[in-house]
Amino acid sequence: MRFYSSTLSIAKNKKKNHIQIRAIHINHNINLRSKEWTEHCKTICIQNQIPLIIENINLNCNINNNIEEQLRIQRYNIIYKNLYDNEILLTGHHINDQCETFILFLKRGSGPTGLSSMSFDTQFGNKNIIRPFLNITKKKLELWAKSKKLKWIEDFSNHQIDYDRNFIRNKMLPILEKRWPFFVKNCFRTTMICQKETKLLNYFLHKKIVNFIKYDESLDISNFQHMKKDMCTALIRYWLTLKKIKIPSYKNIQNIYYQMIFCRNDANPKIIIKNHAIKRYKKVLYFIKIKPNIQNMLLFWHNKNKKLKLPNNLGYLIQNKNGIILPAPHTNELINIRFQHEGRISILGRNHTRKIKKIWQEKNIPPWLRNQIPLLFYNHTFIAALGVFIVKVKNTNRNNWIVSWFNNLEIPQDYKFSFY
Structure with a gap:
């Protein structure tokens, strides 16, 4: 983790080129000197009149062994949230980083897609990452930085070879480059070849899929x-x-x-x-x-004149004039919502009972959606699977009411029923 600041060379000419720059520094809070690094970033950005965002990552004690990967995911999530729609993220990755990434993917037994490693321009959600130094060696960048008398921070954890990337950087590459001086550049060329092969393959797959x-x-x-x-x-x-x-x-x-x-x-x-x-x-x-299991959840709708919020981002239920016409509850009945039911039932339009599993299958409801559909009960009487079917109720002396379920469920293509 070094703050060369890849933006500093641009910062020198930002007024001339009408370029607007913002910087972000993320403190991982795993180094005793991390606060000093934050102050260093503040100083550099103040000197160059660059707005600076400072964010912190608090390491979860339950984090798994792959700390590097977990921190990278958190880091990029934070960066993404701070990016404006019209902004591009510039990173300081260089050709040595590319070679390290290539060897990591080689270790995992990756194919051409993995061995493509990083590209100059990568889609980042609906935004872009650009790596302007990707074809420049680490040594050349350091020489340039020294010639411009830039100051930067070295993270001493970069020398801890317990991490795979650091082992490659500090142990493997020096030996390989001593034996084959063009090894790093040849790795880069291989990644470019893999990228071209992957793009060509994806072109044909896109047409076929x-x-x-x-x-x-x-x-x-x-x-x-x-x-x-x-x-x-x-x-x-x-x-x-x-x-x-x-x-x-x-x-x-x-x-x-x-x-x-x-x-x-x-x-x-x-x-x-x-x-x-x-x-x-x-x-x-x-x-x-994957969503939390709500099979055994029981919700009471005490005031039917108000919305009932459902779990798992399933939306809400509301009484209105545009939904499903249902038998209304009696005054002394408790309206409750469940998400699981077993056994045989008889639904409107049918003369015989059937297992509810068979009804789900007829309606083309996949198994993982069946426990996400609100089942309406009055006390212990099953009334309806909202949006799917209505159960025949023995006591027909009931008024009607109308219920709408506003939801975010993804349903199969051949499912014809509207949830509204």
Whole structure:
């Protein structure tokens, strides 16, 4: 972590070029001298009339072993939140950083996409990251900084070889460069070749995948069993790149292929990727954010003239004139919402009872959505799965009322029912 400030060379000419610059410093709070580094950044920015944002990361004691990765994720989240819509993030990554990244991906057994490492211009959400020094060596940058009499801070943790990147930087690269002086530059050339190959592959995959992606961004795999494995895994991988996540390893992509493509038709396999899951339903793959289990939750709607907020960002229920017409509760009945029910029921439009599982299947509700749909009860009497079906109530001597569920559920393409 050094503050060269990659913006300082631009700062010298910012008035001439009409460039507006802001800087951000993130204190990780893991070094005893981190406060000194913050003060250094303040001084540099004041001298060059650059607005400075200072943010702090407080390390969670429950953080996993990969501290570098966790800090990087937090750091970029903070930067993203502070970026204006019309701003570009400039970073100081150089060719040696690129070589280190390349070797890290090589260690993981990555293919051309991973070995592409960093690019000069990267999409960052709906904003951009530009790395203007990516083809310049660390040594050349240091010589330039010294010639301009720039002052910077060295983070001594960069020499702790317990971290993989530091081991590569301090142990591996000096030996490799001594043996092969052009090793770092050749690594960079390899990353450029991999980037070109990846762009070309993605160009063809983009044209092909439109035949398999449904409107809700799920992936239709109904014909994958009749396609070559390499094409299937390439399409799965490209589909996941569209989710803007860190792409799973080669091994995980293979697991997705074997577990999802060749499982039984009635199976519902899932593969966890951090806080998301890949799930299969009726020969379609879905990429689902994992939500807390609310199967055993019970909500009481004591005042039906007010909104009832639902858990898991499922929206809210409200009595109005534009929703679903339902049997109204009696005065002495408690209106309550549940998210799980088992057994046989009879719904409007049917003469016989059926297991609720079969009804969910008929309505094309995937298993992971079934426990996200509010089930309306009066005391212990099941009245309706809101937006899906209404249960036949034995006591028909009831008035009607109208309920709307405003929700954010993602539903399958072939599901025709409107939730409103």
